[in-house]
Amino acid sequence: xxxxxxxxxxxxxxxxxxxxxxxxxxxxxxxxxxxxxxxxxxxxxxxxxxxxxxxxxxxxxxxxxxxxxxxxxxxxxxxxxxxxxxxxxxxxxxxxxxxxxxxxxxxxxxxxxxxxxxxxxxxxxxxxxxxxxxxxxxxxxxxxxxxxxxxxxxxxxxxxxxxxxxxxxxxxxxxxxxxxxxxxxxxxxxxxxxxxxxxxxxxxxxxxxxxxxxxxxxxxxxxxxxxxxxxxxxxxxxxxxxxxxxxxxxxxxxxxxxxxxxxxxxxxxxxxxxxxxxxxxxxxxxxxxxxxxxxxxxxxxxxxxxxxxxxxxxxxxxxxxxxxxxxxxxxxxxxxxxxxxxxxxxxxxxxxxxxxxxxxxxxxxxxxxxxxxxxxxxxxxxxxxxxxxxxxxxxxxxxxxxxxxxxxxxxxxxxxxxxxxxxxxxxxxxxxxxxxxxxx
Ligand SMILES: Cc1ncc(COP(=O)(O)O)c(C=O)c1O
Numbered sequence: 001x002x003x004x005x006x007x008x009x010x011x012x013x014x015x016x017x018x019x020x021x022x023x024x025x026x027x028x029x030x031x032x033x034x035x036x037x038x039x040x041x042x043x044x045x046x047x048x049x050x051x052x053x054x055x056x057x058x059x060x061x062x063x064x065x066x067x068x069x070x071x072x073x074x075x076x077x078x079x080x081x082x083x084x085x086x087x088x089x090x091x092x093x094x095x096x097x098x099x100x101x102x103x104x105x106x107x108x109x110x111x112x113x114x115x116x117x118x119x120x121x122x123x124x125x126x127x128x129x130x131x132x133x134x135x136x137x138x139x140x141x142x143x144x145x146x147x148x149x150x151x152x153x154x155x156x157x158x159x160x161x162x163x164x165x166x167x168x169x170x171x172x173x174x175x176x177x178x179x180x181x182x183x184x185x186x187x188x189x190x191x192x193x194x195x196x197x198x199x200x201x202x203x204x205x206x207x208x209x210x211x212x213x214x215x216x217x218x219x220x221x222x223x224x225x226x227x228x229x230x231x232x233x234x235x236x237x238x239x240x241x242x243x244x245x246x247x248x249x250x251x252x253x254x255x256x257x258x259x260x261x262x263x264x265x266x267x268x269x270x271x272x273x274x275x276x277x278x279x280x281x282x283x284x285x286x287x288x289x290x291x292x293x294x295x296x297x298x299x300x301x302x303x304x305x306x307x308x309x310x311x312x313x314x315x316x317x318x319x320x321x322x323x324x325x326x327x328x329x330x331x332x333x334x335x336x337x338x339x340x341x342x343x344x345x346x347x348x349x350x351x352x353x354x355x356x357x358x359x360x361x362x363x364x365x366x367x368x369x370x371x372x373x374x375x376x377x378x379x380x381x382x383x384x385x386x387x388x389x390x391x392x393x394x395x396x397x398x399x400x401x402x403x404x405x406x407x408x409x410x411x412x413x414x415x416x417x418x419x420x421x422x423x424x425x426x427x428x429x430x431x432x433x434x435x436x437x438x439x440x
Pocket of ligand 1: 064067085108207209210211246247248249293294295296297392
């Protein structure tokens with residue numbers, strides 16, 4: 001386990017998060033339940049914010065809200081004085097509902113819809129990260145109608161391979177995201193945007209992947225972006241004053257991953273800042289405004305999911321399945337990426353693991369697993385199982401598959417727990433169903 005001040009095993013051997021005993025949480029709120037540790041996620045936001053402020057100067061942390069989006073998250077990000085990255089009209093709407101300052105939002109998306117572009121302009125979003133020529137044309141036209149000029153970044157692809165799962169790599173030459181520096185597409189798009197009267201190109205964005213521990217790939221990506229900035233200054237006379245290096249910092253899921261403290265993440269960011277400063281010196285550039293977009297590392301380890309163990313099935317000599325009351329509908333990451341997790345029995349968290357089991361969900365799908373080969377003490381029906389590091393890309397990718405209810409989420413702090421996402425009801429499931437008269 002990657003324990004911390006707000007996630008530990010108490011004297012009774014119970015898993016405790018944000019001062020709350022997980023057994024008590026399960027009893028009070030039911031399971032499955034997402035639990036978010038407020039101190040941890042604020043601590044991560046502050047770590048990034050303060051490191052940029054003290055080690056770099058002009059910069060902005062944008063919480064990548066695709067990792068976990070709900071009104072409370074935007075409210076916390078606002079209180080911590082950071083920005084947000086949104087990638088759809090829905091995420092933007094949620095941020096607006098929470099009173100988030102639009103000027104601190106960057107809108108992403110490889111295929112932003114016309115209505116999303118219009119809505120973002122109505123909201124006054126600070127930055128658009130442009131990812132195709134038609135988007136630039138459409139945005140320019142919309143701004144012309146409104147008599148405004150919109151600040152934009154261009155998403156480029158520096159062609160850096162991040163050491164992570166191939167499905168979450170985004171900066172290899174074959175990617176639906178960004179424009180390749182190497183092929184000349186990035187320069188062509190820079191020219192395309194610079195020719196637009198109603199777009200003000202501020203600089204470049206790149207995101208090289210996710211769950212990356214290897215600092216060097218970030219540093220190389222930063223260096224390549226700065227080289228491109230220098231090139232654009234020389235060939236087009238364009239002086240970029242913003243550089244957004246995306247997100248992707250890795251987190252602990254199992255003991256195969258590094259364990260970082262807040263200081264560890266600060267050191268990670270310092271290495272990246274060092275590379276930016278060095279690159280600027282090398283290419284004779286002024287320091288640009290530096291942006292980063294961490295999602296997973298802010299909210300991933302802050303979250304855990306509590307389940308109740310149900311059926312236990314042992315297939316002799318093959319595998320033991322421990323089934324829980326959740327599954328791919330609350331956590332599709334194993335199905336999508338074969339992701340690995342650490343689980344503990346919340347009421348017997350101090351017991352030594354004695355067996356390797358697969359944690360199965362309750363969906364009608366063989367691949368519906370939370371994880372395989374998890375180390376656990378012998379689980380019994382009724383035990384509360386806590387799966388750790390589920391804060392990122394779980395709730396945000398949840399579905400109502402098999403018409404299961406998406407679990408609620410609670411925010412815990414100093415021994416108090418409050419809903420930040422209410423439980424769904426069966427009524428919610430049929431809310432948008434329509435039964436034509438002739439079928440009645
Ligand atoms: C453009 C962009 N920024 C930021 C992120 C957040 O990455 P992470 O959650 O790994 O920090 C992503 C994730 O896919 C992304 O695509």
